[in-house]
Amino acid sequence: MQGHDINPRVLHGGFLLAAQAHPQRPALEVDGQAVTYAQLRERVLAIAVGLMRHRSGEGPPLTAALVHRSVAGFAGILGALCSGHGYVPMLPSLPPARIVLMLHRSNARSLVVDAAGQRVLDEVLDGVTHSLLVVLSEGEASEQLRARHPRHTLIGLAELASLGANDWTPPPVGDDDIAYLLFTSGSTGEPKGVMVAHRNIARFLDVVVDRYSLRETDRFSHLFEITFDLSLFDMFAAWKVGACLCVPDVKQRLLPNQFVVDSRLTVWFSVPSAALLMKQMRVLTPGVFANLRLVLFCGEALPVGLAQAFAEAAPDAILENIYGPTELTLACTHYRWTSASLAECENEVVPIGDPFAGMQVKVVNEDLIDVAPGETGELLMSGPQRALGYWNDPERTAAAFMVPPGETELFYRTGDRVRRPLPGAPMTFLGRVDSQIKLNGYRVELGEIEAVMQREAGVDAGVVLGWPKTPAGASGVIGFVVAADLDTNGVLDRMQDQLPRYMVPRGIRVLDAFPLNQNGKIDRKALMAVLEAEDAAELG
Template identity: 45%
Template sequence: MTSRTISTEAIWAGFSRSCEQFPYRPAVAAGREVTYFELGERAKSLAVTIQTRLQGDGIPLTGVFAYRSETAYAAVLGALMAGHGYVPLNRTFPVDRTRLMLERSMCRSLIVDAGSEPQLAGLLEGLETPLLLLLPDRHSVTDLAMNFPRHRFLGSEELSPAEEWRPVDVSPDSNAYLLFTSGSTGQPKGVMVSHANVLHYVAYVMSRYGFTSNDRLSQTFDMTFDLSVHDMFVAWHCGACLCCPTQKQLIKPGDFINEARLTAWFSVPSTAVFMRRFGVLKPGMYPELRLSLFCGEALPVEIVRDWRLAAPNSIIENIYGPTELTIACTAYHWDDLSSPKECEQGLVPIGEPFEGMEAVVLDEDLRPVTDGSPG
């Protein structure tokens, strides 16, 4: 797939190294700043609980029913450190859709945060597969165990100690995560992505953008959007801080950029369109940004011009890629002099393939087209 060496380690290994190198630096800012040591201890406790309490064979996947919280990030890492892939579930989705995603994933364990717990009864309604449910934000789960006897519930007091965790061997080809896209029919379609694919992506963007432990990265994407994987694992690989805005803060992203002291921004272009409309792309507003990435939608030239003025010290790149190709696979670097002439119909190009990849334009019969032909 690429000439770049692909590591055979699991995607949580970079986080583990950062825990050793930067134990008291912030790993996540989600309501409060959580250090690498704190987040690592929480993740290990969840991981060893899954390892020791989950009985029988089955698909090694753990659902994460948590949203923009400290527990959500501990859950992602906990699932991975247990040797599982994680399946993000979103409480802002209709509960019937979330239940369908949970059923199709065939998860046997589920981690739930306090904010998502009110939907738990609806999620479990009619669910026949027995689940191990971990509720680390709750002490007693007696009432839940009585109401849903088919499932096993563990609260914070019943989680295993972090020091009992032991790493397990994980194949680089095993699932790191399972995401559900809308699919052509509107029904959730599962896309599985391996550890090796994520590690390849992280290694490439680390080299391309020069992330360090001094960076503070945005997390504008929900975990059910694969671009969130970039934010999490790039940050944790280099010991940086992942800054997650609340839903309220997302309404004022300009304030969030400065309050969180961000150095790297990543969002869909429509967020920047929204900011421009409300007058928060004025010259010099975001001097601390050194990198701005956009993905997921067409990027208008006028937005880039205004963003360039608002963040005068920032590199701007437009990246592109379907979920199946692991986050992104092409990138376009904006240049104030040459880029305006390279844009078509007021939109920024999606750029060139990442190192070791090729892009081919095909016709409706999946045959390569000649240069300049539509496809």
């Protein structure tokens, strides 16, 4: 790789430059084992060369990554990027049918797989209708595996071992090329793919590195699954500055307070739910996290009590609540918690604050007209972090990315209800204006769950509600249908084959009829009131 000009504006450029500057510094700690930048780079570039040499040339410049948070998984993601492709993350724990659906939707013709992904590889390859180049980032492509899947080209470690950094040359990658394609919940019963360009994520990384003075001595937590866009902060902000990404093992995930201490973390980033566990365990004692210098929360509303407790536990840390949908590249507003913050909170939730540098904000009514300061409306945002749109879905893109009256640039409609701040005050988050909810930190379209439930139950209408409620959103969902002699357990079993585990209802209630509001529509509030009344009765 020596002598190559590395473009710092592409997503993988920061890692490659850090590997040049800090080859012997740890890039990763997984299962207690440190992996240096030099060691990781060798694996990454071997995968990149394998992809570049064996591709058919068909399909879009996208490589799927069916990996977990393993050394081989991270190498696969970076290898896909270094081969000139954007990556499409897919969790091995998803139902194989869901993985196949995303492969078909993305039309990716190459796939990187670690050991966790190999456990479902047979089912995935059986279901995919187009040929794939499959690179095993650990393990071998056995003759039996090749014989079972003759339509696909498989490459294992033995072939990758003969390749390395000296065989790699940087492929051309433009600022507007896709860095990653992330599938999120869609209201039509199928996931939608958000296209994020290299220039979008490069701008985000520049902002956070500068704002938080990130440096090579930092040690980052990594609690997010790779399909959660917040994982990109952990990975690529750390690797941009030559820092270490610390991945908790199973025990540390159950005892996250011990993970902070044992891993000597300096940067903590999570959804509030992860920290709420520590608060419920009563381990957020004053001063317990003395090593932390930066604490970030995102993905859900941040309860005031949690912010207070964590600030006391990490007294020397900056604590910020950051906000942003996937379509605006991870996060695009920030609010710093201080001793004066209590007076600025609304509904016991920490504000989302002010926009990142270069981002523009509008708060509008139903006619997309600006509301007055102090009034509530839908949040619209624009700027260099605004994503490209939805993959192969111009209709959805046009609906979500639009030019409001009086503006000349595209704004993204977040669907979030906020209060437009008065002068000198922060922006506050008040909830969703549609049927999306935050479910254990994941943004979920209830309509997608409803579509699958209706199909499997053979009914024309169904309602799914977030329940039970938590301070940060909901911890599960409950379904409602009108049907006769319905095998609800069978419906749930079939839904598990199509949806991530956290999206499968905890139960389905069969009603004689749906309650209707004055407009003749299904009254979701009435159904929620039933759940709340039952909960109150149990507590009483």
